[in-house]
Amino acid sequence: GNSVTQMEGPVTLSEEAFLTINCTYTATGYPSLFWYVQYPGEGLQLLLKATKADDKGSNKGFEATYRKETTSFHLEKGSVQVSDSAVYFCALSDRGGGATNKLIFGTGTLLAVQP
Protein backbone atom coordinates (compact mmCIF):
# COMPACT_ATOMS: atom_id res chain seq x y z
CA GLY A 1 0.00 0.00 0.00
CA ASN A 2 0.88 3.65 -0.08
CA SER A 3 3.35 4.88 2.51
CA VAL A 4 5.56 7.80 3.51
CA THR A 5 9.02 7.58 5.05
CA GLN A 6 10.72 10.60 6.54
CA MET A 7 13.98 11.04 8.35
CA GLU A 8 13.97 10.51 12.05
CA GLY A 9 14.64 13.34 14.39
CA PRO A 10 15.33 15.23 16.32
CA VAL A 11 17.12 17.58 13.99
CA THR A 12 19.00 20.24 15.96
CA LEU A 13 20.31 23.30 14.13
CA SER A 14 21.67 26.70 14.95
CA GLU A 15 19.77 29.76 13.84
CA GLU A 16 20.40 30.67 10.17
CA ALA A 17 21.56 27.15 9.30
CA PHE A 18 20.32 25.32 6.20
CA LEU A 19 17.56 22.78 6.74
CA THR A 20 16.77 19.60 4.86
CA ILE A 21 14.22 17.04 6.03
CA ASN A 22 14.07 14.03 3.74
CA CYS A 23 10.81 12.45 2.68
CA THR A 24 10.24 9.58 0.28
CA TYR A 25 7.01 7.91 -0.66
CA THR A 26 5.55 4.77 -2.15
CA ALA A 27 2.35 5.18 -4.09
CA THR A 28 0.38 3.87 -7.00
CA GLY A 29 -0.75 6.53 -9.38
CA TYR A 30 0.03 10.18 -8.84
CA PRO A 31 -0.73 11.41 -5.34
CA SER A 32 -0.55 14.98 -4.12
CA LEU A 33 2.22 15.60 -1.60
CA PHE A 34 2.16 17.80 1.48
CA TRP A 35 4.22 19.11 4.34
CA TYR A 36 2.37 19.88 7.56
CA VAL A 37 3.83 21.59 10.63
CA GLN A 38 2.77 21.07 14.24
CA TYR A 39 3.82 23.65 16.81
CA PRO A 40 3.81 22.59 20.45
CA GLY A 41 0.30 22.06 21.79
CA GLU A 42 -1.35 22.87 18.49
CA GLY A 43 -2.93 21.06 15.57
CA LEU A 44 -1.33 20.46 12.21
CA GLN A 45 -1.08 23.34 9.77
CA LEU A 46 -0.61 22.91 6.06
CA LEU A 47 2.83 24.31 5.20
CA LEU A 48 3.02 23.61 1.47
CA LYS A 49 1.86 21.16 -1.16
CA ALA A 50 2.54 19.95 -4.70
CA THR A 51 0.00 18.20 -6.87
CA LYS A 52 2.06 16.85 -9.77
CA ALA A 53 5.59 15.86 -10.74
CA ASP A 54 8.16 18.68 -10.84
CA ASP A 55 5.84 21.07 -8.99
CA LYS A 56 7.54 23.10 -6.28
CA GLY A 57 5.57 24.02 -3.21
CA SER A 58 6.77 26.98 -1.18
CA ASN A 59 5.68 28.96 1.86
CA LYS A 60 7.38 31.02 4.58
CA GLY A 61 10.82 30.34 3.11
CA PHE A 62 10.27 26.58 2.98
CA GLU A 63 10.37 24.70 -0.31
CA ALA A 64 9.83 21.15 -1.54
CA THR A 65 9.89 19.74 -5.07
CA TYR A 66 7.82 16.75 -6.19
CA ARG A 67 10.40 14.37 -7.68
CA LYS A 68 8.70 11.45 -9.38
CA GLU A 69 11.94 9.81 -10.51
CA THR A 70 13.24 9.55 -6.96
CA THR A 71 9.79 9.42 -5.29
CA SER A 72 10.87 12.19 -2.97
CA PHE A 73 9.55 15.45 -1.55
CA HIS A 74 12.36 16.80 0.62
CA LEU A 75 11.70 19.92 2.69
CA GLU A 76 14.32 22.68 2.61
CA LYS A 77 14.85 26.12 4.08
CA GLY A 78 17.87 28.29 3.52
CA SER A 79 18.01 29.94 6.94
CA VAL A 80 16.04 28.61 9.88
CA GLN A 81 14.80 30.64 12.81
CA VAL A 82 14.07 29.68 16.40
CA SER A 83 10.37 30.13 15.60
CA ASP A 84 10.62 27.25 13.08
CA SER A 85 11.04 24.78 15.94
CA ALA A 86 8.20 22.30 15.51
CA VAL A 87 7.37 18.81 14.27
CA TYR A 88 7.19 18.48 10.48
CA PHE A 89 5.07 15.82 8.80
CA CYS A 90 5.28 14.68 5.21
CA ALA A 91 2.05 13.29 3.77
CA LEU A 92 0.43 12.09 0.58
CA SER A 93 -3.16 11.97 -0.52
CA ASP A 94 -4.46 8.49 -1.12
CA ARG A 95 -6.63 8.36 -4.18
CA GLY A 96 -6.84 4.58 -4.24
CA GLY A 97 -9.96 2.47 -4.06
CA GLY A 98 -13.28 3.76 -2.94
CA ALA A 99 -11.91 5.85 -0.11
CA THR A 100 -10.21 8.69 -1.91
CA ASN A 101 -10.06 11.30 0.77
CA LYS A 102 -7.47 10.33 3.32
CA LEU A 103 -3.95 11.52 3.93
CA ILE A 104 -1.12 9.12 4.73
CA PHE A 105 1.46 10.64 7.06
CA GLY A 106 5.07 9.98 7.89
CA THR A 107 6.07 9.67 11.52
CA GLY A 108 7.14 13.29 11.84
CA THR A 109 10.51 14.97 12.34
CA LEU A 110 11.15 17.19 15.32
CA LEU A 111 13.17 20.30 14.45
CA ALA A 112 14.84 22.21 17.28
CA VAL A 113 16.52 25.50 16.35
CA GLN A 114 18.90 27.00 18.88
CA PRO A 115 19.73 30.71 19.05
Next chain:
Amino acid sequence: NAGVMQNPRHLVRRRGQEARLRCSPMKGHSHVYWYRQLPEEGLKFMVYLQKENIIDESGMPKERFSAEFPKEGPSILRIQQVVRGDSAAYFCASSQRGEAGYGYTFGSGTRLTVV
Protein backbone atom coordinates in the same frame (compact mmCIF):
# COMPACT_ATOMS: atom_id res chain seq x y z
CA ASN B 1 -13.64 33.00 11.64
CA ALA B 2 -12.93 30.19 14.04
CA GLY B 3 -10.95 27.20 12.85
CA VAL B 4 -11.68 23.58 13.60
CA MET B 5 -12.64 23.38 17.28
CA GLN B 6 -12.03 20.26 19.28
CA ASN B 7 -12.93 19.65 22.89
CA PRO B 8 -11.91 18.75 25.39
CA ARG B 9 -8.19 19.42 24.85
CA HIS B 10 -7.28 16.84 27.46
CA LEU B 11 -9.37 13.92 28.64
CA VAL B 12 -8.53 11.39 31.33
CA ARG B 13 -10.57 8.22 31.62
CA ARG B 14 -10.28 5.09 33.70
CA ARG B 15 -10.21 1.74 31.96
CA GLY B 16 -13.73 0.65 31.07
CA GLN B 17 -15.21 4.15 30.89
CA GLU B 18 -16.48 5.88 27.78
CA ALA B 19 -14.71 8.72 26.01
CA ARG B 20 -16.52 11.28 23.86
CA LEU B 21 -14.50 13.59 21.67
CA ARG B 22 -16.14 16.51 19.90
CA CYS B 23 -15.23 18.31 16.71
CA SER B 24 -16.84 21.39 15.21
CA PRO B 25 -15.65 21.91 11.62
CA MET B 26 -14.82 25.27 10.11
CA LYS B 27 -17.79 27.29 8.98
CA GLY B 28 -18.89 26.13 5.55
CA HIS B 29 -17.05 22.80 5.78
CA SER B 30 -19.22 19.71 5.48
CA HIS B 31 -16.46 17.06 5.36
CA VAL B 32 -14.93 15.82 8.60
CA TYR B 33 -12.04 13.41 9.16
CA TRP B 34 -10.71 11.84 12.33
CA TYR B 35 -7.07 10.81 12.76
CA ARG B 36 -5.27 9.20 15.66
CA GLN B 37 -1.66 9.85 16.65
CA LEU B 38 -0.15 7.19 18.86
CA PRO B 39 3.02 8.04 20.78
CA GLU B 40 6.08 8.18 18.51
CA GLU B 41 3.96 7.57 15.41
CA GLY B 42 2.48 9.60 12.62
CA LEU B 43 -1.20 10.31 12.21
CA LYS B 44 -3.35 7.41 11.09
CA PHE B 45 -6.67 7.86 9.30
CA MET B 46 -9.71 6.59 11.17
CA VAL B 47 -12.93 7.79 9.54
CA TYR B 48 -14.34 10.23 7.01
CA LEU B 49 -17.84 11.66 7.41
CA GLN B 50 -20.16 14.06 5.72
CA LYS B 51 -23.29 15.38 7.33
CA GLU B 52 -25.29 12.38 8.59
CA ASN B 53 -23.20 9.92 6.56
CA ILE B 54 -20.12 7.81 7.18
CA ILE B 55 -18.23 7.74 3.89
CA ASP B 56 -15.14 5.73 4.83
CA GLU B 57 -14.49 4.03 8.16
CA SER B 58 -11.71 1.75 6.98
CA GLY B 59 -9.34 3.00 9.69
CA MET B 60 -11.68 2.50 12.62
CA PRO B 61 -11.09 -0.39 15.00
CA LYS B 62 -13.88 -2.92 14.58
CA GLU B 63 -15.06 -2.76 18.16
CA ARG B 64 -15.71 -0.03 20.74
CA PHE B 65 -15.17 2.89 18.32
CA SER B 66 -17.93 4.80 16.56
CA ALA B 67 -18.31 8.19 14.91
CA GLU B 68 -21.16 10.39 13.86
CA PHE B 69 -21.71 13.77 12.25
CA PRO B 70 -25.34 14.74 12.81
CA LYS B 71 -27.28 17.29 10.84
CA GLU B 72 -26.99 19.71 13.74
CA GLY B 73 -24.06 19.91 16.10
CA PRO B 74 -20.49 18.70 16.17
CA SER B 75 -19.01 15.44 14.99
CA ILE B 76 -18.51 12.95 17.83
CA LEU B 77 -15.90 10.22 18.12
CA ARG B 78 -17.00 7.77 20.80
CA ILE B 79 -14.81 5.15 22.41
CA GLN B 80 -16.55 2.67 24.66
CA GLN B 81 -14.84 0.69 27.42
CA VAL B 82 -11.50 2.41 26.92
CA VAL B 83 -8.25 0.52 27.37
CA ARG B 84 -4.70 1.79 27.96
CA GLY B 85 -3.87 1.30 24.29
CA ASP B 86 -6.46 3.94 23.36
CA SER B 87 -4.25 6.63 24.92
CA ALA B 88 -3.35 8.90 22.03
CA ALA B 89 -3.95 12.29 20.47
CA TYR B 90 -7.08 12.39 18.34
CA PHE B 91 -7.22 15.01 15.63
CA CYS B 92 -10.18 16.17 13.65
CA ALA B 93 -9.88 17.89 10.29
CA SER B 94 -12.42 19.47 8.00
CA SER B 95 -12.56 20.52 4.39
CA GLN B 96 -14.96 22.31 2.13
CA ARG B 97 -14.50 19.81 -0.63
CA GLY B 98 -14.10 16.09 -0.12
CA GLU B 99 -10.72 15.89 -1.76
CA ALA B 100 -7.53 15.36 0.23
CA GLY B 101 -5.52 16.97 -2.50
CA TYR B 102 -6.68 20.39 -1.38
CA GLY B 103 -5.41 19.89 2.14
CA TYR B 104 -7.31 19.87 5.37
CA THR B 105 -7.65 22.25 8.28
CA PHE B 106 -6.86 20.44 11.52
CA GLY B 107 -8.03 21.12 15.03
CA SER B 108 -5.67 21.23 18.00
CA GLY B 109 -6.57 17.71 19.01
CA THR B 110 -7.84 15.90 22.09
CA ARG B 111 -5.22 14.12 24.13
CA LEU B 112 -6.80 11.06 25.71
CA THR B 113 -5.11 9.39 28.64
CA VAL B 114 -6.47 6.11 29.95
CA VAL B 115 -5.41 5.28 33.49
